[in-house]
Amino acid sequence: MESTQAVRPHSRGRWLILLGLLLSALTLSGIAASPAMADEGGTDGQAEEFEYFFSGNVKYNDEPLEGVSISVSGGGFEAETETDENGQWTLGVPEKEAYELTLDEDTLPEGVIVEDGQSTIEAEFGLTNRKAVNFFLGEGQRVTTDYGAQVLIRVVNGLNFGLLLALAAIGLSLIFGTTGLSNFAHAEMITFGALMMLTFSTTLAFPVWLAIIIAIALSGGLGWALDAGLWKPLRKRGVALIPLMIVSIGLSLALRYTFQFFYGGGTRQLPGATIPSEIRLGPILLSWIDVVSMATSVVVLLAVAFFLLRTRIGKATRAVSDNAPLAAASGIDVDRVIRIVWILGGALAGLAGILWAYFRPGVSWDMGFQILLLVFAAVTLGGLGTAFGALVGSLIVGLFIEVSTLWLPSDMKYVGALLVLILVLLFRPQGILGRRERIG
Amino acid sequence: MIDFLAILGNAAQQLISPTTAAYALAALGLAIHFGYTGLLNFGQAGFMALGAYGFAISTLSFGFPVWASVLVGIAASIVFALILGIPTLRLRADYLAIVTIAAAEILRLIFTTNTFDEVTGSASGLQGYKGGIAALNPIPDGTYGFGPFTYNAYDWWIRILGWTVVILAAIFTWLLMRSPWGRVIKGIREDEDAVRALGKNVYSYKMQSLILGGVFGTLAGMIFILPRAVVPANYQTSLTFFIYAILLLGGAATILGPIVGAMIFWVLLSFFSGFVSRAVEAGWFPFMSPVQAGQLTFILVGVGIMLLVVFRPQGIFGNKKELAFVR
C-alpha cells in the first residue's frame, strides 16, 4: 500500500494521498486496508497519531518565544498548539495536503508582529511527512481594535454569514413545506454550486460573472433533476416521509463522495477570494467580495419574497405549503409547484454555496455538509416550513455564531448555535415565527 | 496480478473484528430506537462518543478501574438521553431527529476543541487507557488462530469481550421484545395516541427506549476504542448514517438484523475497497487513483442506503409485512 505514494507527474498528484490516510480521515475507521482500521496490535500501543507534521521555531532576535499560539486549518481539519520553552512547535495533520498555518499575533509580546503581515502561511508537504514552517518576526505595532469595534465587526460578519445561510435555508424550508421532506442532500446542492463555479471560473477560465450565472443555472438544473429523477417517482410510489428522509441521507453520502471522487479532498480558492480587505467603514474592514456578497444576498432574498408574496406561482407555493390537498382541490398543479420549488431551492443553494466558498474561504467537497446542521437549525428556529421564519432563523444563527466568538473559542462557535436550537425547541417548539397550532 | 486471497482474508477478518461488534451493538441500540419504538435518533455517534470518552477520561484523568469507567460512560449516556428526550419526546418525530443530530455534533465539537485539551486531547484524541482491559485478559501471551484469523492474546481478548457484550445485548433485547414491555413499545411505533388511550405512559416508555438504545450505543463506543485510539473525528454524523445503513441492511425491527447487517456491511466494504484499490494498483482502472477507489466505496454505501429504503425497506431479516417505518 505504501507504494501508492509513487510520485506521479500528474495534476492530480496534489491530491494523491495514501489510501489509508484518506480513509482514516473519512470517519469510518475499521477497514482492514487502512492503518486506522486495522486493529492495533499492542495493548497501549501507538494509537493513530497523525503521520504528517508541520513544525517550526518561533524566535525573536534569537530569543525563543514561549506560549505563542499556532493554528492549522484546511480540508475541514483544525488544530492549534503553543510553542514550548524552546520556541518550538509541532502540529500533526491527517492528510498530506496543503494547509493554512496561522500565528496568533495576540500571543506575541508587545511590539512584535509577523513581518509583512504574513501571519498566515499556506504550506504543503514535500516528499517527506514533515514540513518546516517559519514565521518571520519583526518589530511593529499591531492594529488593535477595541471591544465595541470587535462587536461591530462580528455583527457585520454574522449578517454576511446569516444572509448566505438564509439563501440555503429558504430553499430547504420551501421544499419541506411543499413536500414534507427533510432534505439532507441540501448540503450537496450547496457544494454543487461552489464546485460548478470553480469548474467554470478556474478550470475553464470563463469570466467570473458568466461562471456564476452558469453555476446557479446548473444548480437549479440539479434541483429539477433530483425532483424529476428521484423525488417525484418516490412520491408517486407513496414512500412515506421518514423513508424519504433516509433516502436523502443516502443521496447526501453518495453525492458527497462523488464530489470528492472528481474534485479530490483539498480546498481550492475561487478567483478573487484572496483580494485584500480595503473598504473601511469606521472600524470595519471589508473586502469587495464581502460587500458584493451581502448585496447579492439581500437582492435575491427580496426577489424571493416578491416571488412568494406577489406572483401567482408564489402564492400557489404558499398554498401548497399550507395544505397540499386543499390546494390541489382548488385547481393548483401541485406537481408543477413542487418542481418550481426544487429548481428555486437548487438555484438558491447553489448561490449560497458560491457565497459560502468566498466566506470560508475555499471550495471543498464537504463544504455544504459543514453548514448543513446550521441550515437545519435556522429552518427549525424560524418554524419548520415557513420561508420567512427561515430567513429570521438564519440571521439569528449567523449573528449568534459570529458574535459568540467574542467569548467562545473559535473552534466551539457552532456549539452555541446548536445549543440555542435545542433550547428554542425546549421552550418554543413551533419556532420563532411558527404558529403553535402547527404542532400535533 | 491481484492477490485475491489477501483481499478475501482481509474481508473475512471483518466477520469477527471488534469494530464490527461495535457497529452491530450500536445498530442494535438503533433498532430499539427506530425499528421498535419509531424514534428517529440521529445522534447514535454522540452516544458512542460518550462511551469512548467516558471510559478513556475516567481511566486517564481519574484513574478509575475498568468497571467504574464503564459505569461512568453509561451514566453519561443516560444523562445525555434525558437531556435529549425531555424536550423532544413530546414533540413530532422529526424534532427528535434534529435535536439528536445537533447534540451529537455539539459533543464532537466539545471533544475536538482545544479549550479542554488537557482532558480530551482535542483533535488528536486520547490513548493509553487500555491497561485495565489488558490486565483482565485471561489468555496467556502468544499468537493463536489460523489463516486470516491469527491474532495475539490481546486481540483475541477484545474480540471475545466485544462479541460477548453483543450477544448478551441481543439476548436481552430478544427477551424485551417478546415481553409486554416490547408490545407497548411496538404499539407506540404504530400509533402513540392509541397506546396512550389504553392507559400507558407513552412518554416514559419512549424515554426508557431512548436510554436503553443509547446505553447500547455507549457500550458500542467502548468496544470501538479497544483496538484503536479515541479520535474525535471518528464521531461525525456520517458514523450515525453508516449505522443506519447497517440497520436497514439487516432489518430495522429485528434482533439478528443489526448483527448480521454489520458483518455483511464490513465484509463487503473491506472486500470492495481491497479489490478496487488493488485493481487500481494493478492498472485495471487506469482512470482511477487509489484514493478514488476509497471514495467509490462510500458512494456505493450511499446508493445502497437509497436502494434498500426504496426496494427492500424491511431489510434482509425483516418480515415484508412488518415494515418498520413510523408514519
Add this chain to the structure above:
Amino acid sequence: MSDNVAPASKPVKTTGLHIGDPAPGVKKVDPIIIADGVKRTFGGLTAVDVAHVEIPRGAITALIGPNGAGKTTFFNLLTGFDKPDEGKWEFDGRSLAHVPAYRVARMGLIRTFQLTKALGLLTVLDNMKLGAKQQTGENLFRSVLPFLWRKQEEEIEEKAKEILTRFKLDAKQEDYAASLSGGQRKLLEMARALMSDPTLVMLDEPMAGVNPALTQSLLDHILDLKSQGMTVLFVEHDMHMVRHIADWVIVMAEGKIVAEGDPHEVMQDPAVIDAYLGAHHDTDLGDSDDEHVTAMKELIDDEQ
C-alpha cells in the same frame, strides 16, 4: 342504509336520567362526568365553549351536531388529548383538569378514535393484550424475567380470546391488524377498549366507514356494553342509530351545547333544527352539507 339498522328487537331504553326539564346543562340523577365552563380556542376561533354539561351514568348518551360543532374536540378535552384554555371537569367525582391522557384511561375512561387506530403491525391478539391494565411485564426490568409475568399473561390472553370470540374476531387473532377491514378494525378497537374493564367508554363515530353488514353487530355490542353496566358516550352522524340506541342525546353546535333530551323529543327542538340548517346556510356547498340535509329529512320522516 336504514334497512340495515332496523333492529331485530327493540332495545330497552333507560329513562328518568335527568332532574327537571330537559334543557342544555340539565342536572342528572347520577352523573358520571360533569364539565363546567370548558373552553378551547384555536387562534381566535372558538372550537368548544361548554357552560355546563353532565353525562348520565349507566346509560348510552349520544353527542350529535353538524360538522365543526366541536364534538371531537370536546372528546379530546375530556380524555386529556387536548388541553382547554379554561374550565374544569370531573369523572366519577375526581377532577380531570391537567390529568394526562394515559391517567385518564387508567381511571376507567377509555376512548376510541374517529379514524381507527388499530396498531397495524401488531397481531390482533397483541392489540387486545395491550389493552389490559396493570401488567407486570410492562415494566422494563421485570419484562426480561418472564416467570414474573407469564401467569398474568396467560390470564390476559384467555380474556382477550374470550372477548375476540364475542366480537367474532377470534379467527383473525394471529393476523396483523393492518389486514383487517375498516369495520373489523372498529370492532377490534372497541374490543380492545373492553380489555381494561372501563367504567365509561367514549366512541368517536363508531359507525363511520363501517360496512353496512357489520353495523348491526356493532350496535349490538354497544348495547351490550350498557347491559354490562358500563356508561357509553358516542359521537355519531347516523340519526337512525342515535334514535335507536341512545338513551339521552346532547346536541352541539358551534362549540356550544344547544339542546339535550330524550332522543325522540330532542329532534323536535327548534334549536336542533336551527343548528343543522344554520350550519347548512353558513358554509359553502359540499358533500358534508348533503349529509345534513339527509339527516334532517330522516328526522322529519321519522317523526311523521
